[in-house]
Amino acid sequence: ILSAAKASAGRLEGKLREKTLTLDTLNPQVKAVEYAVRGPIVIKAGEIERYLEEGGTKPFSEVIKANIGDAHAMGQQPITFLRQVVALCTFPELMDSPSFPEDAKWRARRILQGCGGHSLGSYSASPGVECIRKDIAAYIEQRDEGVPSDWENIYLTTGASDGIMTILRLLVSGKDSSRTGVMIPIPQYPLYSAAISEMDAVQVNYYLDEDNCWALDINELYRAYQAAKLHCQPRVICIINPGNPTGQVQSKKCIEEVLHFAYEENLFVMSDEVYQDNVYTPDCQFHSFKKVLYEMGPEYFNSVELASFHSTSKGYTGECGFRGGYMEVINMDPEVKAQMVKLLSVRLCPPLAGQAAMDVIVNPPQPDEHSYKQFRQEKSSVLGALADKAKLTEQILNAVPGIKCNPVQGAMYAFPRIFIPPKAVEEAKALGMQPDMFYCLRLLEETGICVVPGSGFGQKDGTYHFRMTILPSIEKLKVLLGKVRDFHIRFLKEYSALE
Amino acid sequence: ILSAAKASAGRLEGKLREKTLTLDTLNPQVKAVEYAVRGPIVIKAGEIERYLEEGGTKPFSEVIKANIGDAHAMGQQPITFLRQVVALCTFPELMDSPSFPEDAKWRARRILQGCGGHSLGSYSASPGVECIRKDIAAYIEQRDEGVPSDWENIYLTTGASDGIMTILRLLVSGKDSSRTGVMIPIPQYPLYSAAISEMDAVQVNYYLDEDNCWALDINELYRAYQAAKLHCQPRVICIINPGNPTGQVQSKKCIEEVLHFAYEENLFVMSDEVYQDNVYTPDCQFHSFKKVLYEMGPEYFNSVELASFHSTSKGYTGECGFRGGYMEVINMDPEVKAQMVKLLSVRLCPPLAGQAAMDVIVNPPQPDEHSYKQFRQEKSSVLGALADKAKLTEQILNAVPGIKCNPVQGAMYAFPRIFIPPKAVEEAKALGMQPDMFYCLRLLEETGICVVPGSGFGQKDGTYHFRMTILPSIEKLKVLLGKVRDFHIRFLKEYSALE
Numbered sequence: 001i002l003s004a005a006k007a008s009a010g011r012l013e014g015k016l017r018e019k020t021l022t023l024d025t026l027n028p029q030v031k032a033v034e035y036a037v038r039g040p041i042v043i044k045a046g047e048i049e050r051y052l053e054e055g056g057t058k059p060f061s062e063v064i065k066a067n068i069g070d071a072h073a074m075g076q077q078p079i080t081f082l083r084q085v086v087a088l089c090t091f092p093e094l095m096d097s098p099s100f101p102e103d104a105k106w107r108a109r110r111i112l113q114g115c116g117g118h119s120l121g122s123y124s125a126s127p128g129v130e131c132i133r134k135d136i137a138a139y140i141e142q143r144d145e146g147v148p149s150d151w152e153n154i155y156l157t158t159g160a161s162d163g164i165m166t167i168l169r170l171l172v173s174g175k176d177s178s179r180t181g182v183m184i185p186i187p188q189y190p191l192y193s194a195a196i197s198e199m200d201a202v203q204v205n206y207y208l209d210e211d212n213c214w215a216l217d218i219n220e221l222y223r224a225y226q227a228a229k230l231h232c233q234p235r236v237i238c239i240i241n242p243g244n245p246t247g248q249v250q251s252k253k254c255i256e257e258v259l260h261f262a263y264e265e266n267l268f269v270m271s272d273e274v275y276q277d278n279v280y281t282p283d284c285q286f287h288s289f290k291k292v293l294y295e296m297g298p299e300y301f302n303s304v305e306l307a308s309f310h311s312t313s314k315g316y317t318g319e320c321g322f323r324g325g326y327m328e329v330i331n332m333d334p335e336v337k338a339q340m341v342k343l344l345s346v347r348l349c350p351p352l353a354g355q356a357a358m359d360v361i362v363n364p365p366q367p368d369e370h371s372y373k374q375f376r377q378e379k380s381s382v383l384g385a386l387a388d389k390a391k392l393t394e395q396i397l398n399a400v401p402g403i404k405c406n407p408v409q410g411a412m413y414a415f416p417r418i419f420i421p422p423k424a425v426e427e428a429k430a431l432g433m434q435p436d437m438f439y440c441l442r443l444l445e446e447t448g449i450c451v452v453p454g455s456g457f458g459q460k461d462g463t464y465h466f467r468m469t470i471l472p473s474i475e476k477l478k479v480l481l482g483k484v485r486d487f488h489i490r491f492l493k494e495y496s497a498l499e
Numbered sequence: 500i501l502s503a504a505k506a507s508a509g510r511l512e513g514k515l516r517e518k519t520l521t522l523d524t525l526n527p528q529v530k531a532v533e534y535a536v537r538g539p540i541v542i543k544a545g546e547i548e549r550y551l552e553e554g555g556t557k558p559f560s561e562v563i564k565a566n567i568g569d570a571h572a573m574g575q576q577p578i579t580f581l582r583q584v585v586a587l588c589t590f591p592e593l594m595d596s597p598s599f600p601e602d603a604k605w606r607a608r609r610i611l612q613g614c615g616g617h618s619l620g621s622y623s624a625s626p627g628v629e630c631i632r633k634d635i636a637a638y639i640e641q642r643d644e645g646v647p648s649d650w651e652n653i654y655l656t657t658g659a660s661d662g663i664m665t666i667l668r669l670l671v672s673g674k675d676s677s678r679t680g681v682m683i684p685i686p687q688y689p690l691y692s693a694a695i696s697e698m699d700a701v702q703v704n705y706y707l708d709e710d711n712c713w714a715l716d717i718n719e720l721y722r723a724y725q726a727a728k729l730h731c732q733p734r735v736i737c738i739i740n741p742g743n744p745t746g747q748v749q750s751k752k753c754i755e756e757v758l759h760f761a762y763e764e765n766l767f768v769m770s771d772e773v774y775q776d777n778v779y780t781p782d783c784q785f786h787s788f789k790k791v792l793y794e795m796g797p798e799y800f801n802s803v804e805l806a807s808f809h810s811t812s813k814g815y816t817g818e819c820g821f822r823g824g825y826m827e828v829i830n831m832d833p834e835v836k837a838q839m840v841k842l843l844s845v846r847l848c849p850p851l852a853g854q855a856a857m858d859v860i861v862n863p864p865q866p867d868e869h870s871y872k873q874f875r876q877e878k879s880s881v882l883g884a885l886a887d888k889a890k891l892t893e894q895i896l897n898a899v900p901g902i903k904c905n906p907v908q909g910a911m912y913a914f915p916r917i918f919i920p921p922k923a924v925e926e927a928k929a930l931g932m933q934p935d936m937f938y939c940l941r942l943l944e945e946t947g948i949c950v951v952p953g954s955g956f957g958q959k960d961g962t963y964h965f966r967m968t969i970l971p972s973i974e975k976l977k978v979l980l981g982k983v984r985d986f987h988i989r990f991l992k993e994y995s996a997l998e
Contacts, residue, residue, distance in 0.1 A: 017802040020734050020765045023834045027672040030842055038625060038844035070622045073615025083590045090852070091586035099596075116572025121818040123569045126537060158657060158822070161846055169697075171519075173526040194845045198668075235519050266519045303516040319620040321851035323657070323822075335522045343529055345537035346693045347660055351850040352820030353589070 032197040035190050036456020041440055042067050045450040060448035064480050066468040067450045069244075069412045071318025074471040079317050079378050081371045082360040085111070086322075089120045089356045103369040111356050120352040126345040128156025128326070129352070132359045136326050139362035143276075144291035149328065155340075156326050156358065158350045160274045160311040161191050163327035164238075167270055167307045170340055171236050172201040181234035183224060183267070185216065186458035187415060187465070189244040193458070202232040207460060210417065213406050214248035218257040225265060236268040237261075242275040242286065242410030245457050245467035247390070249284035249409040255292040263304050271308040274325075275411040277315035280387035284409045290330065305331045312357045314412065316382040324354030386412070389470040389477055396481040400488050413467050415454065418488065420464045421495035436464040442491065447483040531696040534689050535955020540939055541566050544949040559947035563979050565967040566949045568743075568911045570817025573970040578816050578877050580870045581859040584610070585821075588619045588855045602868040610855050619851040625844040627655025627825070628851070631858045635825050638861035642775075643790040648827065654839075655825050655857065657849045659773045659810040660690050662826035663737075666769055666806045669839060670735050671700040680733035682723060684715065685957035686914060686964070688743040688771070692957070701731040706959060709916065712905050713747035717756040724764060735767040736760075741774040741785065741909025744956050744966035746889070748783035748908040754791040762803050770807040773824075774910040776814035779886035783908045789829065804830045811856045813911065815881040823853030823860075885911070888969040888976055895980040899987050912966050914953065917987065919963045920994035935963040941990065946982040 023031070042065075049063045065073070072078065081104060088094050088108035095105055114131040116122030127133065130151075137151035157163035172180045181204040184192045196203045206224040208214040216239070228234045239258060241250045262269045271289035279286050289308055294301045312324030332340070364379075365371040390408035397405040402419035420428075420435045428438035436453035443466075444450055454465025472480055522530070541564075548562045564572070571577065580603060587593050587607035594604055613630040615621030626632065629650075636650035656662035671679045680703040683691045695702045705723040707713040715738070727733045738757060740749045761768045770788040778785050788807055793800045811823030831839070863878075864870040889907035896904040901918035919927075919934045927937035935952035942965075943949055953964030971979055 017762060017798075018765060019802075019804060019830070019832050019835075020767045021670060021804055021835050022832050023838070025734075026835055026838055027669055029672065030669055030838055033842060033845065035841060035845045038847075039841075068622065070615055071620075072618035073621040075616055078618060078620050086852075087586045087590035087593065090589055091582045094586065094593075097596075097598075115820070116569060117574055119571035119577060119820070121570075121577050121816075121820045122572040123567065123819045158850070159847065165846075170526055170529055173528065191845060198842075198845075235524075263516060266517060268519045299516075303518075305518060305520055317620075320622045320847070321614070321618070321620045323848075323850040331518070333518050333521050336518075336520050336525055339522070339525055339529055342534060342537075343532060343697075346532060346534045346690060346697075348537075348658065348819070349822075351657070351822040351853060353585075353852040354850055 029198050029200050033194045034197070034456070035194045036452050037068050037190060039452070039456060041437070041444060041450060041452060044441065045444055048444070048448065058448065059446060063444075063448045063450055064472060064476060065450045066472060066480060067452050069314060069469055069471065070320055071412075071471050072320070074469070075473050076318050076382060076471065077378070078319065079360075079375065079382075081365055081375045082317055082319065082357055084371075085360050086353055086356050090353065092118075101370045103365055103371050107360065107363065108356075111359055115352065120356065122352075124156070124349040124352060124355065126341060126347075126349055128154070128350060129355055129359075132156065132355050135359050135363045136328075140288075140290070140328060144288055144294070147291050147294040149290075153329050154326055155329065155344065156324075156350045156355050157309075158325065158354065159313060159320075159323045160272065160309040160325040160327075162323075162350070163307070163309050163325060164191060164270065164272065165195055166340065166344065167268075167327070167329075168195050168199060168201070168236070169343065170336065171268060172199040179232045180236075181228045181232040183221070183228070183234055183237040185238070185240060185243070186460075187245050187454065188238075188458055189240055189272070190456055192238055202228070204228040204232070204234050205458065208243070208246060208248070210406065210460070210463070213409070214243055214246040214415075216250060216254050216258065218254070218261060221258065221261055225261075234265070234267065236270060238270045238272065239289070240272040241289075242278060244272075244275065244411050245413045245415040245452075247406065247408040247411045247413055247415060249279055249281075249286060252287045252292055255287055255289055256296060259289065259293050259296060259300060259304060263300055269304060269306045271306065273308050274311040274314045276310065277383070278386065278412060279410040280390045281407060281409045286410070290328065303331060312354060312361060315361065316379045317357070317361055318382075319357050322354040322357045323351055324358040325350075326358055385474065386470060389474060390414075392474070392477065393468075393470050393481060396478075396485065400485045402492050403488060408470060412469050412471060414470060415457070415465050415467050418464050418466065419492070421492060424491070424495040427495075436466060439464065439491065440466055443484070443487050447487050449480055449483055528697050528699050532693045533696070533955070534693045535951050536567050536689060538951070538955060540936070540943060540951060541949060543940065544943055547943065547947065557947065558945060562943075562947045562949055563971060563975060564949045565971060565979060566951045568813060568968055568970065569819055570911075570970050571819070573968070574972050575817050575881060575970065576877070577818065578859075578874065578881075580864055580874045581816055581818065581856055583870075584859050585852055585855050589852065591617075600869045602864055602870045606859065606862065607855075610858055614851065619855065621851075623655070623848040623851060623854065625840055625846075625848055627653070627849060628854055628858075631655065631854050634858050634862045635827075639787075639789070639827060643787055643793070646790050646793040648789075652828050653825055654828065654843065655823075655849045655854050656808075657824065657853065658812060658819075658822045659771065659808040659824040659826075661822075661849070662806070662808050662824060663690060663769065663771065664694055665839065665842065666767075666826070666828075667694050667698060667700070667735070668842065669835065670767060671698040678731045679735075680727045680731040682720070682727070682733055682736040682766070684737070684739060684742070685959075686744050686953065687737075687957055688739055689955055691737055701727070703727040703731070703733050704957065707742070707745060707747070709905065709959070709962070712908070713742055713745040713914075715749060715753050715757065717753070717760060720757065720760055724760075733764070733766065735769060737769045737771065738788070739771040740788075741777055743771075743774065743910050744912045744914040744951075746905065746907040746910045746912055746914060748778055748780075748785060751786045751791055754786055754788055755795060758788065758792050758795060758799060758803060762799055768803060768805045770805065772807050773810040773813045775809065776882070777885065777911060778909040779889045780906060780908045785909070789827065802830060811853060811860060814860065815878045816856070816860055817881075818856050821853040821856045822850055823857040824849075825857055884973065885969065888973060889913075891973070891976065892967075892969050892980060895977075895984065899984045901991050902987060907969060911968050911970060913969060914956070914964050914966050917963050917965065918991070920991060923990070923994040926994075935965060938963065938990065939965055942983070942986050946986050948979055948982055
């Protein structure tokens with residue numbers, strides 16, 4: 001107490017209290033995190049939006065945000081049946097309303113029966129509501145044409161991100177002297193690199209083959225693994241299929257090779273399959289890692305540790321705000337599983353409304369049910385529009401000189417390669433900026449279009465890209481792509497003229 | 500590739516593939532986490548429940564779970580108005596329904612206007628929906644009788660736990676050589692100790708004064724701080740007010756002392772105020788840390804870094820499943836704030852239904868609105884019942900020989916001290932068990948009542964406690980307390996007879 005009194009006296013003499021938390025004392029792992037999808041360019045877009053709202057003028061009247069896979073924000077309508085079920089769960093008095101169909105009521109009643117006190121306001125068990133876990137397992141079995149799924153391997157999550165962070169947390173120890181390597185595709189969805197930074201793991205890049213429609217080349221996997229072995233212990237491989245930001249759908253053969261590789265090298269497999277319902281080109285098909293593993297035989301199916309992730313945020317529902325998702329985890333050591341459940345229990349449980357939304361996705365109206373027709377129509381309308389927009393985006397971009405875009409086979413993004421003239425690269429570097437960041441900032445300033453520079457996802461040195469979503473309405477998307485084209489041509493002209 | 504082929508050959512010769520993730524290779528920080536509220540005793544309770552469901556017999560017919568503050572699971576009814584607003588946001592077609600009041604519709608419309616595409620299914624900005632942040636700031640100003648609150652200091656969270664983890668993540672670096680000390684009360688809510696273990700910080704215990712109704716003694720704070728300084732750098736102090744598991748409500752004088760201490764020693768203050776609406780005894784009043792800081796004058800109010808946490812899960816709403824909450828963060832370095840927003844953005848946003856629920860709590864029906872009467876009646880019915888149960892619990896427990904319970908001034912728990920005879924202590928130790936765990940397991944096995952041992956929260960050496968919620972209905976609570984009394988007397992007799 002004496003020393004405190006002394007300190008107090010010192011301060012009264014005029015010394016200002018310093019902050020305890022400054023950029024210098026901040027956890028350096030937080031500082032290292034980068035997340036381009038909501039990064040500097042998006043902050044800038046928000047500033048411009050406010051400027052326009054306040055009456056400022058720009059060469060455009062609105063900012064079009066094609067930076068994030070946020071379908072409803074881009075005008076996509078919710079699936080009626082999903083919202084009916086969640087509303088019924090939220091306000092069970094609606095069970096008496098004749099304007100809600102029986103099939104929705106039946107599902108809501110069943111979910112509420114699985115909730116403590118029959119209320120969406122109670123905590124669920126940490127892995128989620130039991131009947132929802134069972135519905136998910138049944139859905140997976142059907143999706144994978146009979147490959148068994150055990151509901152006790154299903155864990156509801158707060159969006160897929162939460163599940164991915166949980167599995168990485170188990171694998172990565174910041175203290176470990178032989179540091180944990182996490183293999184991720186490049187380009188990748190920056191949740192992975194952000195999680196790796198935050199947990200102080202080692203990011204091990206394997207490059208997708210742009211010239212081969214972003215395919216995953218097994219030789220590149222071995223190369224990356226061997227190189228990483230020199231300075232860390234690679235313990236997990238992450239795959240995103242269909243790809244984000246790249247939009248490719250992996251072939252069955254490629255998945256087999258990845259699983260064989262993981263089997264051989266004793267890697268934990270994390271398969272991010274949140275776009276499993278978003279496949280647009282007729283010659284592509286979604287193959288789940290689990291099903292392929294099963295078909296490789298019991299030696300593989302009973303041994304490779306695999307976590308696969310799904311979400312309410314993508315697919316045809318696009319329910320991002322509900323933060324719903326699940327992971328299926330197979331072949332996990334039972335003792336580790338108990339530890340994971342303990343870790344999950346600290347956060348109590350995923351949001352119940354998101355769990356209910358997930359339940360509808362895995363247990364949609366059946367042909368003999370009242371809501372089937374409307375559900376089917378809404379679902380195919382969303383997926384049909386996305387397929388049209390995927391095709392349109394690819395076509396328009398590929399008609400622009402200096403832009404080359406692989407087919408958008410799946411997911412919700414185009415990731416075109418852009419030619420940036422050397423003079424523009426120089427100018428960007430002089431500004432201490434990545435050339436594609438410079439490009440995207442100019443695009444934003446001149447057209448109001450907000451896309452994310454390829455450097456935020458990773459790309460081969462000397463190549464430049466951006467990621468844009470295909471989510472705007474077809475009319476708006478045409479405007480957007482037209483503006484990109486005109487901007488790009490102008491940009492090329494400006495910087496080529498300087499040469 | 501050659502080495503892989505070799506490895507493959509080795510495996511074909513009969514070596515089984517080892518798991519990559521085992522208890523040995525698991526992140527040791529995960530292993531170190533403990534969370535008693537959903538710990539071994541709760542797992543045991545679940546097993547007994549299933550055993551009973553399957554027709555097994557026990558000396559009781561049901562398990563009563565008094566282990567967790569899960570109001571709805573214990574039969575508490577939701578606040579109608581809150582659920583109406585969330586249902587309207589979820590299914591806006593209900594805006595046309597005459598059975599929903601205009602005041603609920605008005606709020607739902609306003610929330611949806613703040614959402615991308617006017618949909619609860621879009622991501623919000625990472626700190627939350629802007630109009631909800633503004634409502635929260637207005638609520639705080641009103642609660643604190645005019646102390647200013649800036650909505651840009653408000654961050655919506657996924658329950659309070661998420662906010663607490665976020666702030667600790669900024670402060671704690673696992674890599675740091677001078678390790679970060681986190682001061683927490685003992686007894687504490689085990690989220691804190693779990694987070695500290697997970698992040699590899701140093702837990703610095705300050706003991707609440709059981710003999711003085713669990714008051715926080717400033718001399719004890721200095722003692723704990725000075726002792727900790729020898730082996731770590733204490734940088735943050737956590738306070739839970741009203742107390743969990745201890746139920747005390749802190750005096751204004753005590754809060755002033757804590758804030759002065761934090762000011763002097765340059766500590767970040769985290770005040771867990773999720774029970775701010777749960778104060779039961781007429782001689783106690785909730786004082787927010789922020790308001791007290793304000794009243795200490797600008798030198799304090801403009802310098803002490805303070806984060807305070809609130810939640811939809813407690814209070815009179817008890818909406819745990821919505822995972823709603825917020826934190827108000829003042830005096831944070833602007834650069835650190837930008838880093839925090841970046842970190843939050845990786846997880847995208849808190850669930851929108853939880854954000855909407857939070858909005859109703861801070862923006863409830865006003866006296867001139869249609870829903871006011873029902874809202875007021877429901878609110879006071881819940882809080883009145885809790886006050887009755889707090890009193891009843893204290894009275895019945897204190898009438899049992901060998902049990903001593905401080906008044907439950909606030910929150911949702913009693914944390915009685917229990918006398919455990921030396922012979923029982925010995926028996927527990929022979930079983931490798933904490934004596935209060937032994938006691939609680941016996942209680943569960945013999946009566947079906949599930950409470951959490953004091954050792955899960957921390958307690959002075961040689962003292963024993965358990966935490967029970969006061970949430971069961973008054974009838975069930977009487978049964979529960981009667982069973983605890985009978986069990987305790989039996990237990991004392993059994994182990995005293997042995998002496």
